[in-house]
Amino acid sequence: MIGSQLFSDSMHLPTLPLAGFWFGDSATATAENVDKVFGIITWICIAFFVLVVGMMIVFIVKYRARPGHVEQPSPSHNNALEIIWSVIPILLVALIFFLGFNGFMDMRTPPADSYDIQVIASKWNFTFQYPNGASSPVLHVPPDRPVRLVQQSADVIHSLFIPAFRIKQDCVPGRYTYQWFTAHTPGEYDLFCAEYCGLDHSNMNSYVKVHESEAAFQEALAELSKPPVWGPDWGEKLWREKGCKTCHSNDGSAIVGGGPTWKDLWDKEETMADGSKVTVDHDYILESIRKPQAKIVGGYQGVNMTAYPESLVKPAEVDAIIAYIQYLSDAYDGPTKEEAEAAAAAAEEGGEATDGGGSEAAADDQPAADEASESSESTDEEPAAPEAGEEE
Amino acid sequence: MIATPAQIEQGTSHDEKNYLNVSSGFASWAFTLDHKRIGIMYLVGIAVSLLLGGIFALLVRLHLWYPAGGMFDAKTYNEIFTLHGAIMVFLFIIPSVPASLGNFFLPIMLGAKDVAFPRMNLASFYLWVIGAIFFVSAMLISGLDTGWTFYTPYSVETSTAPVVCATMGVFILGFSSIFTGLNFVVTVNTMRPPGMTWFRMPLFLWSLYATGIIQLLATPVLGITVLLLGLEATLHIGIFDPKYNGDPVLFQHFFWFYSHPAVYIMILPAMGVVSELLPVYCRKHIFGYKFIALSSVAIALLGFLVWGHHMFVSSQSALTAVIFSGLTFSVAIPSGIKVFNWLATMYKGNLYLTTGMCYVLSFLFLFTIGGLTGLHLGSLATDVALHDTYFVVAHFHYVMMGGSLIAFIAALFHWWPKMFGKMYNETWGRISALLVFVGFNLTFFPQFLLGSLGMPRRYASYEGREGFPVSETMLQQFTALHRVSTTGAMILGVGLFIAAGTLIAALYYGRRAPRNPWGGATLEWTCQSPPIHHNFHETPTVGDPYIYANLEWDPDLEGYKPLPPASPTPAHEQEPVG
């Protein structure tokens, strides 16, 4: 799915006939510089390797023990020679150090006008938050504009790694870290967690979408800031994207190292590790998201779920998750999908959604989803924010 | 270094009781103070560890044949790679050469009867056994999944019992290592024989001496680190876990302050082995003795100043990263010097391609690649891209396995006749060397490519998660390269089994070994094969350990014997190092 349009820009640079072979796509100037440094180091390595192994092979052929061949005298030390083969490598590594240092300082110095995107790493998901409040598990970026990632971790150390940009920086709990890039080639590029973070480390991947233009990027952001309309659908999306899925199944199956399934969980009486009984209701689910260690169901003591504060799961999202859990237990009693969609369509038509009661109005208007959009009813009467249905 | 005729007890000596048959029964081994028997017991323990670690390695490789992971669930895979790394590092490589071969040969090369503190030596072995039991049982019973590096806060919040158990094991193993190091340092300082000045010491001893210094200075820090980790996991003292106002990156500083020098605990003895074997099989004086000897010490000291290169992307400051990068390059120089010296030793020699020599040549090839690719990782800009990818995995396997393990096998073939008095089958030995060499490169070279393409380490699968598949090009490249690597690992595994089989078969079917099958000039070749309980009847005096002109091949003995002392060495031919 992630298209790799250009094999490698860096291949056109004279110093790097190797980079195309060694590396994949490169989509930033930083990546091209890294490839250049990599190419220079690799050529130095190849030169030394050929020298060492070449001499080794020549010596093996020439001096191998065979009838009539004996060792010949030669000095067993030679200061001039030893100094030469100490000093030449010193000069070369000094050069390599300088190149690496130079590139690194560029990588560590974001331009002053960078566009900040917040990154929250948690087990086992990256959440990217944009200045307009939208958030997404995919990193959307504009082309040709410096982007600075402001990184945090909600639990253990993770590391955000984008191979095509040749950049990587750990996300460390308890502090902010930064990295930046200017992507010049639109496309989609793989993104990985590079620091081992437990059970699902290998599935903590995503991708970067470098948009075709600033306008396309802004459009995507606007799209992202619209929450899905129907509670259970939204809940399922969150289940998929926030990492819930890794530990909680939706079909009753048990996940090794994970937590209880969400199937038929609503209203269930669970026995806690300390023997007390708890009924799964709104408060219990909220608490289990915000403070997972507060009440642990018997048998799951060894599992360490990450706590999800409001920065990671917003109150409305908790509502959606609850709606989804209810839905999985046939206990969902909010608006139907059609009702919610109709209401949302109506709201869209009206241009803005404000708070208010009267969600029944939307329900009454039902069969006519298209009608609703045609008749362009005023939003004052048709608020129907998607959350409306889930608020009990 | 041929000495007085008194030591040259040809003939009758074969009938004399050696250290293996001088006494028998369980107690004679369990309570032995003989450094040779302790060395053999260590060798058995280390071999079992290598087998275990190797099996886990093969499981890891087989699992990665399929992008989704072919054999285990993610949890089991995480435990398996942890077991592989932890066993290989703590139970195999760190003690490998010093504790087994070092214990056996250090006193003999010094012409001594034993190490300075024989009881401490035995204690060190028992600590190793206890540590190993703690370690392995903790991991097998309850599943340790932290990786061998125990990074916080993950290690503090994953299940506590195995972490505490395993770190206790590491703590105890650390003391075992300290005891060995202390013993070697004191022995070399105080028990050198008459005539053996510092610069007439075999280079193997120089490397063990340098290793001992690192073991003494660095291992206590490991002890402190794992103790604090255990306290954090159980009592939440608030040092490494941000939840209790600790700093997770502090743990990395602590950990690498030991674990980088530990890299030199692993590689210096291997370099010593190469410096010892190469001149013997080339029949040439080692080139640049002083540079090699002093570079060992330089590596030992500089090795303490570079730990931060493991943390360039950990959130340490840019300035710190720059300083550590600079210091890291400084430690590359002494290693490079050694490689050139080894090459120069081969110049105009007469190269015998015995199994030992084949492994030494293999070492030179692999270690050169391992060392050179360290440049990509020491350089800041490229490390940011390569850190925590398979490039790093390939690099340290080229150094640790292509270096330490290959040198360890070379040393086993070289000294096996001395240790057990039996010759191995040279053909099978060479076949094993070839398979190991080919298999090794097939296994690990593709991993450099994998890493450059962006394949992160410690991944149980590489197809991505539902909804976020890894891009098609990458998936294809990853799959192909992983499969080459797995195929190579199988060949490597077969090669290692043949090597082990060749050595074990020699014990049963090998012909009796002469005193000096290879024409070595260090002291161990003057005593009986296998050595008598006290090694020597009287303390030998020694000269230059790398002059071979005084030895000649004797077809009757099928080994070398010293020329009569009357024949003088032409002074210009092999000048001793002074």
Ligand SMILES: [Cu+2]
């Ligand atoms: Cu992660």
Ligand SMILES: [Cu+2]
């Ligand atoms: Cu290091």
